[in-house]
Amino acid sequence: xxxxxxxxxxxxxxTTLSPLLAVVLTMVAGGALFAILGExxxxxxxxxxxxxxxxxxxxxxxxxxxxxxxxxxLIAVGLAIGFRAGIWxxxxxxxxIIGALTGAGVGLAFYPMExxxxxxxxxxxxxxGGWAWAMIPAVLKVRFGTNEILVSLMLVYxxxxxxxxMALGLLRNPEGSGFPGSRxxxxxxxxxxxxxxxxxxxxxxxxxxxxxxxxxxxxxxxxILGYQIRLTGEAPRAARFAGVNPARIVLLCLGIxxxxxxxxxxxxxxGPSGQVSIDFNVGYGFTAIIVAFLGRLHPVGxxxxxxxxxxxxxxxxxxxxxxxxxxxxxxxxxGMLLFFLLAVDLFSNYRVRFRRLEAx
Amino acid sequence: xxxxxxxxSGLSKAYPGVIANEDVSFDIRRGEVHxxxxxxxxxxxxxxxxxxxxVKPDAGTMRLNDKSFAPSEPRAARAAGVAMVFQHFSLFxxxxxxxxxxxxxxxxxxxxALAARIREVSQDYGLPLSPERLVGxxxxxxxxxxxxxxxxxxxxxxxxMDEPTSVLTPQEVEIxxxxxxxxxxxxxxxxxxxxxxxxxxxxxxxxTILRQGRKVATCTPKDVSAREMAEMMVGVSFNAATRSSRxxxxxxxxxxGLSLKASSQFGTSxxxxxxxxxxxxxxxxxxxxxxxxxxxxxxxxxxxxxxxxSISLHGQDISRLGPNGRRRLGLLSAPEERLGHAAAPxxxxxxxxxxxxxxxxxxxxxxxxxxxxxxxxxxxxxxxxDVRTPGPQVAARSLSGGNLQKFVIGREMLQKPDVLxxxxxxxxxxxxxxxxxxxxxxxxxxxxxxVLCISQDLDExxxxxxxxxxxxxxxxxxxxxxxxxxxxxxxxxxxxxxxxDAAHG
Numbered sequence: 064x065x066x067x068x069x070x071x072x073x074x075x076x077x078t079t080l081s082p083l084l085a086v087v088l089t090m091v092a093g094g095a096l097f098a099i100l101g102e103x104x105x106x107x108x109x110x111x112x113x114x115x116x117x118x119x120x121x122x123x124x125x126x127x128x129x130x131x132x133x134x135x136x137l138i139a140v141g142l143a144i145g146f147r148a149g150i151w152x153x154x155x156x157x158x159x160i161i162g163a164l165t166g167a168g169v170g171l172a173f174y175p176m177e178x179x180x181x182x183x184x185x186x187x188x189x190x191x192g193g194w195a196w197a198m199i200p201a202v203l204k205v206r207f208g209t210n211e212i213l214v215s216l217m218l219v220y221x222x223x224x225x226x227x228x229m230a231l232g233l234l235r236n237p238e239g240s241g242f243p244g245s246r247x248x249x250x251x252x253x254x255x256x257x258x259x260x261x262x263x264x265x266x267x268x269x270x271x272x273x274x275x276x277x278x279x280x281x282x283x284x285x286x287i288l289g290y291q292i293r294l295t296g297e298a299p300r301a302a303r304f305a306g307v308n309p310a311r312i313v314l315l316c317l318g319i320x321x322x323x324x325x326x327x328x329x330x331x332x333x334g335p336s337g338q339v340s341i342d343f344n345v346g347y348g349f350t351a352i353i354v355a356f357l358g359r360l361h362p363v364g365x366x367x368x369x370x371x372x373x374x375x376x377x378x379x380x381x382x383x384x385x386x387x388x389x390x391x392x393x394x395x396x397x398g399m400l401l402f403f404l405l406a407v408d409l410f411s412n413y414r415v416r417f418r419r420l421e422a423x
Numbered sequence: 424x425x426x427x428x429x430x431x432s433g434l435s436k437a438y439p440g441v442i443a444n445e446d447v448s449f450d451i452r453r454g455e456v457h458x459x460x461x462x463x464x465x466x467x468x469x470x471x472x473x474x475x476x477x478v479k480p481d482a483g484t485m486r487l488n489d490k491s492f493a494p495s496e497p498r499a500a501r502a503a504g505v506a507m508v509f510q511h512f513s514l515f516x517x518x519x520x521x522x523x524x525x526x527x528x529x530x531x532x533x534x535x536a537l538a539a540r541i542r543e544v545s546q547d548y549g550l551p552l553s554p555e556r557l558v559g560x561x562x563x564x565x566x567x568x569x570x571x572x573x574x575x576x577x578x579x580x581x582x583x584m585d586e587p588t589s590v591l592t593p594q595e596v597e598i599x600x601x602x603x604x605x606x607x608x609x610x611x612x613x614x615x616x617x618x619x620x621x622x623x624x625x626x627x628x629x630x631t632i633l634r635q636g637r638k639v640a641t642c643t644p645k646d647v648s649a650r651e652m653a654e655m656m657v658g659v660s661f662n663a664a665t666r667s668s669r670x671x672x673x674x675x676x677x678x679x680g681l682s683l684k685a686s687s688q689f690g691t692s693x694x695x696x697x698x699x700x701x702x703x704x705x706x707x708x709x710x711x712x713x714x715x716x717x718x719x720x721x722x723x724x725x726x727x728x729x730x731x732x733s734i735s736l737h738g739q740d741i742s743r744l745g746p747n748g749r750r751r752l753g754l755l756s757a758p759e760e761r762l763g764h765a766a767a768p769x770x771x772x773x774x775x776x777x778x779x780x781x782x783x784x785x786x787x788x789x790x791x792x793x794x795x796x797x798x799x800x801x802x803x804x805x806x807x808x809d810v811r812t813p814g815p816q817v818a819a820r821s822l823s824g825g826n827l828q829k830f831v832i833g834r835e836m837l838q839k840p841d842v843l844x845x846x847x848x849x850x851x852x853x854x855x856x857x858x859x860x861x862x863x864x865x866x867x868x869x870x871x872x873x874v875l876c877i878s879q880d881l882d883e884x885x886x887x888x889x890x891x892x893x894x895x896x897x898x899x900x901x902x903x904x905x906x907x908x909x910x911x912x913x914x915x916x917x918x919x920x921x922x923x924d925a926a927h928g
Contacts, residue, residue: 072817072818072820072821073769073818285791285792285794286790286791286792287781287787287790287791287792288790290774290777290792293770293774294767294770294774294778297767297768297769297770298762298763298764298766298767298768298770300760300763300764301763301764301765301766301767301778302767303726303746304724304726304746304758304764304765304778304779305746305747305778305779305781306725306745306746306747306748306750306782308745
């Protein structure tokens with residue numbers, strides 16, 4: 064009989080190795096999946112993991128890597144802070160949308176004025192929008208004890224409706240001959256989140272993501288707030304004993320993750336995407352949950368996880384184009400990554416033992 | 424039939440890194456109450472688990488009724504006539520007594536017949552218990568009766584009891600002892616695990632003493648003193664905590680009319696509690712578990728805010744202050760539950776030292792934690808309180824209960840409290856460590872601090888406290904000088920008898 068025995072302490076080796084092992088297992092299981100679909104698994108895996116970086120068209124895909132990784136990392140860093148405290152913001156997608164709307168809204172309000180102050184204002188507005196949207200589940204939780212998972216998730220669908228309404232109404236391009244969608248912010252220099260170094264995909268969102276990683280790392284390891292957040296997640300009763308105000312932690316964690324998600328939305332709408340459109344959001348807010356866990360809820364881990372996840376996005380697209388793999392297969396592949404990570408994770412806290420079952 | 428019921432010879436069991444039992448041999452006679460005595464970690468539990476079929480011995484044999492006995496699982500042990508009452512009950516609160524008992528049976532009889540059997544057995548053995556009552560409404564003592572009756576219905580030849588009195592009032596202990604004596608007279612053998620020496624002397628015919636997994640002695644408890652048994656248990660002669668008589672000073676902590684509604688359905692509300700704790704004294708608060716101890720600690724530590732004016736420290740109202748505000752003023756506390764309340768299980772000792780130490784040890788500057796300083800403080804706690812650990816970086820959960828308790832108590836003591844509130848300071852701690860903790864509490868009081876010690880261990884309270892009170896259903900009894908108390912009075916205080924107040928009034 065196999066039995067699981069709890070380790071006295073989480074194994075350091077397993078904690079570091081398990082993301083790598085999860086990636087390998089995903090490749091194996093994913094390869095099997097692709098084989099069943101009639102594709103050569105080696106080619107499929109190579110298309111997803113290798114071609115975007117070193118393939119024939121890598122010059123096109125490499126910038127995409129940063130463009131796709133930046134919002135994932137920015138959102139995941141915020142989410143991970145809350146997750147460490149046991150506060151589950153599942154609605155980053157909604158905060159991302161609202162941040163994009165408020166950010167773009169501020170920019171569009173100034174159109175066509177040109178000023179160096181407009182973009183910073185938009186950044187602030189984006190963060191504030193995401194923060195405000197996250198405050199709804201936060202305040203409801205603190206005040207009435209509602210479940211933040213449900214409320215934040217439901218607000219995603221509300222945010223999508225708001226987005227549609229804005230794209231068709233208030234923010235619609237007056238010169239767009241009635242087509243839904245706002246003015247293209249890429250054509251409005253003061254509001255455009257342009258590439259900082261041409262051909263690299265490096266934009267302000269990438270910079271913001273890196274800054275967020277560094278700040279989150281310092282806060283979680285050195286600052287009393289990070290300590291209180293971790294303590295709340297590890298042992299809520301001990302946290303109260305240590306003088307932590309649980310309501311404050313809820314507001315803080317949801318606030319930070321909302322603001323970072325809002326920022327991500329704002330950088331996306333002013334840069335790579337360019338305009339507020341009905342289907343502007345592509346699920347970064349949800350994928351970031353996977354990224355947060357894949358990165359062990361650790362800011363530096365999330366940096367790598369975000370890049371890896373961006374890679375599977377891009378590689379998945381290539382696989383869809385070149386091998387005509389169904390989109391669902393690629394999504395399943397990404398899901399497997401989280402599945403295997405959580406499965407392998409067990410071994411950092413438990414060890415497996417064999418024991419002979421004796422006859423009664 | 425021979426005189427011996429169960430004969431154990433050469434039983435050994437090793438776990439990775441520890442030898443739980445080594446070459447343990449002894450006999451239990453028919454109808455004998457046999458004590459198994461030892462410190463925490465002496466191997467009592469493992470030994471009993473081997474007899475009950477929960478653990479398979481590495482070596483050694485057992486004979487029951489002159490037949491080889493090697494139960495592979497508890498069911499086999501029960502079939503052979505061995506029953507066990509665990510320290511922690513496994514009962515469903517939402518079910519009745521009879522339903523709970525039926526759940527543990529292989530083939531339960533019809534409910535009506537079972538209820539009749541329960542009534543019969545409970546009357547025969549003087550264990551008043553009504554089969555229809557919901558377990559959720561029963562006291563700890565009554566729940567234990569459910570477990571005992573569950574065992575008795577199997578007509579056991581050997582009944583194992585694991586620290587049965589830890590949850591009982593003195594009066595309930597008397598009832599239990601009467602039952603056990605009657606069982607013994609009927610020829611049932613009882614293996615009685617405890618570390619309460621006076622109980623063993625009162626009840627048991629023979630005692631086997633374990634130390635570090637080995638049998639060190641078998642004796643007749645009535646013929647040796649409690650002190651001798653304690654020394655055999657610990658292996659060295661140790662001193663009972665000593666105190667220098669000291670004058671008590673001004674009021675340090677004053678609690679007046681403290682009432683607090685229970686935060687959960689299973690909590691206990693505090694009702695109109697008033698007392699004054701003076702500088703230099705140890706005030707002991709006894710009582711059976713679940714009578715408001717946790718709630719009193721959290722009201723005093725600042726985890727729960729109370730009505731303005733209900734708690735004051737050196738004359739300053741602190742009722743609305745949080746834990747850190749109170750720490751700053753010199754009121755420190757150590758809760759009962761080590762893992763999850765006093766310490767975070769998965770965090771390192773350094774991080775756990777910062778949990779309460781950040782404020783008074785100056786570990787914070789501008790909101791940033793000074794980890795090297797926290798590490799230094801942790802090392803002081805480890806060395807000052809003899810915490811056995813590979814180092815300050817290990818997770819709290821990897822320490823044994825006793826070591827973590829020393830760490831938790833040491834963490835508060837080293838912060839030089841004016842007032843220290845502790846709940847169950849030596850719970851689950853081996854005798855030597857417990858003695859050290861008690862001595863530290865007394866030393867703290869000698870140096871002028873005020874200590875409020877909440878405990879369920881009466882011997883401990885009688886040993887260290889100057890004055891004694893008891894909690895019962897959230898009410899605090901009258902507080903009396905410990906030196907003037909009799910055991911009967913204590914029992915009545917713990918049981919919430921209020922006529923006592925009048926007698927002493």
